[in-house]
Amino acid sequence: MLNTSTNEFEGLPLFQAVASRTCVRCFGTSMALNSDNIVEACTSLKLLTHPLPNEASLMLLRSLSLLKEKQIWINPQAFDLARLLTNFDSKTPCPRQEIFDTFYDATTLSNQNQLRKFHALIEELRSIWLLPVGSRKTEPSGYWVVTELADFKEWFERVKAAPVTQLITIYKVARHNFPVFAEQMELKFWNDIKMEDSK
Numbered sequence: 001m002l003n004t005s006t007n008e009f010e011g012l013p014l015f016q017a018v019a020s021r022t023c024v025r026c027f028g029t030s031m032a033l034n035s036d037n038i039v040e041a042c043t044s045l046k047l048l049t050h051p052l053p054n055e056a057s058l059m060l061l062r063s064l065s066l067l068k069e070k071q072i073w074i075n076p077q078a079f080d081l082a083r084l085l086t087n088f089d090s091k092t093p094c095p096r097q098e099i100f101d102t103f104y105d106a107t108t109l110s111n112q113n114q115l116r117k118f119h120a121l122i123e124e125l126r127s128i129w130l131l132p133v134g135s136r137k138t139e140p141s142g143y144w145v146v147t148e149l150a151d152f153k154e155w156f157e158r159v160k161a162a163p164v165t166q167l168i169t170i171y172k173v174a175r176h177n178f179p180v181f182a183e184q185m186e187l188k189f190w191n192d193i194k195m196e197d198s199k
Contacts, residue, residue: 023050027083029057037074039064056086056145059177063129077103078124082131085145090134093142127169130176152178
């Protein structure tokens with residue numbers, strides 16, 4: 001269960017794969033959120049065994065810089081979820097049930113409410129933080145932070161049939177993290193409209 005006063009998990013390690021290869025305070029991102037809602041360096045960074053931040057952590061840092069620039073309050077639960085997801089990729093995504101087991105107390109929220117809150121967190125990370133959170137329903141299913149253009153393209157192909165509001169969010173995320181792909185999305189969009197007009 002998350003201890004919100006310290007942004008640390010009680011009863012570690014909950015995520016064996018993450019805890020075994022990363023710092024339990026920052027999940028290997030080198031970032032922690034202090035009580036003033038300010039992102040600071042992990043206090044364990046001085047240790048020789050502390051891992052270096054990976055590419056997904058650097059993407060998260062870009063998103064946090066954007067929030068700071070826009071003076072947007074950092075939701076601690078979204079912050080913890082984002083840090084957790086930096087340890088996963090499209091080949092080994094984080095299963096949704098593991099996230100539920102970590103972030104929600106089964107005795108206080110119904111499954112439907114857990115799902116609603118979880119989807120709201122993912123949407124916040126994508127639409128406000130502009131963090132490229134990938135997802136897949138087929139095996140291997142789960143969530144991760146996208147760091148490569150090819151991976152983003154593959155994820156986009158799966159979700160492009162989504163409602164317009166989700167597509168706008170996806171476009172903003174692409175423009176912020178993968179501008180070349182955002183241009184390709186624009187060109188494809190206008191080409192599709194031209195083809196429809198010519199019918």
